Each structure stands twice: as C-alpha cells, then as structure tokens.
Amino acid sequence: MERVTRLADGLYQIDALMFDDTERLACYLFDGPERVLIEVGPSVTLHHLTDTLDSLGIDDLSTIAVTHIHLDHAGGAGHLAARYPNARIGVHAAGARHLANPQRLWDSATRIYGEEGMATMWGPMEPIADDRMLILEEGTRIPLGAGRFLDVMDTPGHAKHHVVFLDPESGGMFIGDSVGIAFPHGHFVQPVTPPPDLDPPLLVSQLRRMADRDPAFLGFAHFGRHDDPQAALAEAEARVEAWVDFVRDLGDDTEAAAVRLREWVLEGYRAQGVSEDVIATYDKNTFWPMMPAGIVRWLGLQS
Numbered sequence: 318m319e320r321v322t323r324l325a326d327g328l329y330q331i332d333a334l335m336f337d338d339t340e341r342l343a344c345y346l347f348d349g350p351e352r353v354l355i356e357v358g359p360s361v362t363l364h365h366l367t368d369t370l371d372s373l374g375i376d377d378l379s380t381i382a383v384t385h386i387h388l389d390h391a392g393g394a395g396h397l398a399a400r401y402p403n404a405r406i407g408v409h410a411a412g413a414r415h416l417a418n419p420q421r422l423w424d425s426a427t428r429i430y431g432e433e434g435m436a437t438m439w440g441p442m443e444p445i446a447d448d449r450m451l452i453l454e455e456g457t458r459i460p461l462g463a464g465r466f467l468d469v470m471d472t473p474g475h476a477k478h479h480v481v482f483l484d485p486e487s488g489g490m491f492i493g494d495s496v497g498i499a500f501p502h503g504h505f506v507q508p509v510t511p512p513p514d515l516d517p518p519l520l521v522s523q524l525r526r527m528a529d530r531d532p533a534f535l536g537f538a539h540f541g542r543h544d545d546p547q548a549a550l551a552e553a554e555a556r557v558e559a560w561v562d563f564v565r566d567l568g569d570d571t572e573a574a575a576v577r578l579r580e581w582v583l584e585g586y587r588a589q590g591v592s593e594d595v596i597a598t599y600d601k602n603t604f605w606p607m608m609p610a611g612i613v614r615w616l617g618l619q620s
Contacts, residue, residue, distance in 0.1 A: 320369055324534075324542060325487035327461075329373075332540075333358045334365035335389060336438070340501060340540045341602065342389060345491050346370070347484075350462025351379035355482055355491050356538055359392035361440030366393075367400060380451060380459055382407030382467075384493025385479040386415050387511075388426055388439045390538060395419070395443025405451040407459060409471070412478035413452060416445045429607070453480050470527070474520025475509060481527065488533025490546065495523060496553045498539040498602055503595035506553045507582070507603070508560050509539075515611035517561050524550045539602060564612040574609035 320332040327349045335342035335358050344366060345355040352375065358366060378401040383391040386408065394416055398406055408416055415422040419442035427435050451459070457469040459482070468483040472495045482491040494509045510517075528550045535543040535550075543549050563581060567574040579600070586596050 320365075321373065322542070324489065324536075325484075328484070328487055328489065330536065330541060331366065331369050333362070333369075335359065335362050337362055337365075340598075343536065343538055343541050345489075345536050346373070346375070347461050347467070348373070348375070349465060351460050352377065353380045353382060353459055353461055353467060354378055354397075355382050355384070355536075356390050356493070357381060357383060357393045357397050358390070359388050359439040360396050360442065361392075361436075361438065363393035363396055363440075367397070377401060378404040379462075380405045380407050382451075382453070382459060382482065383412070384481065384491070384495070384538065385409065385476045386412035386422065387476065387494070388422075388442075390493060391416065392439050392442055395445050398445050398449060399443060404449075406445050406449050407451040407453050409478040409480050410452045410454065413447075413450045415478075417447050417450070418444055470523075470530070472523040472527070473514070474516050474523045475511075476514045478514075481523075483530055483532060489536050489542075490527060490530065490532035490534070491536040491538075492527070493538050495520070496527070496535065496537070496549060497556070498599070499535075499537050499543050499549060500540050500595070500598045500602065503591065503598060504543060505591075506549050506556060507599055508553065508557045509608075510557070510560060510611040511604075511607040512611040512614045515615050517557050517612070517615060520557060521554050524554050560608070561612055561616075564609045565616060567609065567613075569613050569617070571610045571613050572606065574613065575605045578609050579603075579605045 322330040329346045331344045333342040347353040453469045455471040459467040470481040472481045497506045497508045499506045532546045
C-alpha cells in the first residue's frame with residue numbers, strides 16, 4: 318500500500334492522512350506477537366488509519382501508545398480504544414486524566430479553534446476508562462513479544478506529558494513533537510513551540526538526552542523517518558534557540574509576533590535555497606499563531 322512503508326522487520330510507518338491530506342501524520346505499527354501502535358491522530362480522520370490497519374489484517378492491538386495528548390496525536394484515542402477493546406492505552410501520567418475525562422482538554426482547544434474548527438479539524442473525543450491506561454514514565458518498557466520491547470523516555474519541554482519511544486532492535490526513536498517537524502523532500506527540522514508547557518532549556522536538555530541514546534533513525538510524527546538523527550537533533554537545538562532569541566525582541570503581541578515569525582522563518586528558508594514547494598509544505602503544517610505564543614508565555618514566566 319502507498320500509505321504503508323516498511324521500516325524494519327515487523328515495523329511499519331503508516332500515513333494516517335490527517336486532515337485528509339498526505340504526509341501530515343505518521344503512525345508507527347509494530348506488528349509482532351504483541352502489536353503496538355504509536356500515535357492515533359484526531360477522530361475526524363481516524364477512519365483512514367483504521368482502514369489501513371484493516372487492510373493489513375490487524376484485528377487486535379496490545380498497546381495504543383501516544384507521545385503526548387495534543388489532539389493531532391491522541392484526539393482519536395478513545396475511539397480507537399473502543400475499536401480494540403483488549404488494548405492498553407499508553408500515556409504519560411500527566412496526560413492520562415485528560416484522556417479519561419477529555420472535557421478540560423476539549424474546552425481549552427475550543428478557545429483556540431472555535432466550535433466549528435473543533436468539529437471540522439479534530440472531531441469529538443471519547444473518554445477512556447482508567448483501568449485501560451498504561452502509565453508511561455522514564456524506563457517503562459512496552460512489550461512487543463518474543464523478548465522485544467519499546468523503551469520509554471520521559472521528555473518534557475514541548476509538553477509536560479511528552480514521552481519518546483526507543484526500539485533497541487531497529488534503533489528507531491519515535492519522537493512525537495519533541496524534536497519538531499521534518500518533512501520528506503525537505504527533511505530539515507523546524508521547532509514546534511506552543512503554549513502552555515513550552516520550556517526551551519528543558520526541551521534542549523531532552524534533545525541532548527536523545528542524542529546520547531544514539532538512535533539509528535528518528536520517526537517524526539510530522540513526518541516520517543529521518544536517517545541522520547544527530548544532525549536533526551543538533552539542528553533542532555539551534556533553531557529553538559534562534560526562535561526564542563527572535564521572539565524575545567517582538568514584545569507580547571502574539572498576533573503581530575506570529576506574522577513576523579512566519580515571515581522571518583520562511584525568508585530564512587529561501588535564503589538557504591529551499592524550494593518553494595518545500596517551503597509551502599512547512600508553511601501549511603505550521604499553526605503560526607501558536608508558535609510565538611508558547612515562547613512569549615515562557616519568557617513571561619522567566620521575568
């Protein structure tokens with residue numbers, strides 16, 4: 318299938334067709350004795366993911382794991398949990414309560430996107446029973462069967478409820494938004510800096526911890542496999558620090574700052590010789606109003 322890419326023995330990257338578009342969200346399936354799926358996506362386009370799982374003959378999952386609870390990663394987790402009633406839902410402790418009772422998370426997102434935006438972009442959330450939760454923390458191991466497992470790293474910085482998964486066998490590290498976004502054909506790293514939990518120094522410390530684990534490749538949620546992890550992690554660190562320095566001088570008008578940040582970032586890509594089609598991909602995958610807002614909030618907490 319065009320939407321499925323084999324990364325290693327029993328490991329597949331699935332294009333979940335988030336927003337009904339290609340290369341917006343990558344999910345990762347470990348198809349072994351104990352099947353594990355990393356990332357879910359929003360409920361409104363969950364049918365694309367479930368159709369693909371059906372086509373692969375996946376009739377059960379042992380664990381559905383999310384790197385964090387933002388809607389583009391976990392919005393459809395409740396629906397998928399209902400579809401696979403034997404699966405545990407792997408999530409950080411700070412995110413578990415929001416999957417058990419999504420109302421607060423829903424209300425917070427509605428203030429950003431509005432009721433219509435929530436319906437068209439994300440779709441509803443369904444609660445997940447507490448006894449279905451697998452609480453993930455530093456050092457948790459998620460079994461894949463036959464002695465294989467995923468190693469969990471607690472990686473706050475982008476969000477306090479963020480974790481990363483390392484597969485010791487393939488060397489793959491599945492990083493959610495902790496490193497940023499990196500799209501095929503461009504494959505350079507751009508930060509993701511939304512409120513309320515953004516902490517740039519903490520984020521940078523996690524990037525260095527990931528580098529210390531020396532992964533063979535990175536599995537970006539947005540989007541796909543990156544085969545030069547050390548370069549990507551170093552690039553992410555440099556860009557986060559550059560974004561903070563730029564936004565620091567823009568004041569606390571986040572609406573105006575979003576315009577300035579977007580112009581500066583995209584013009585920087587052009588100056589580096591990045592093609593217009595790649596720039597357009599990064600532009601459409603960035604919710605610009607959120608990016609300076611996270612930095613401005615963090616700067617305010619430091620003053």
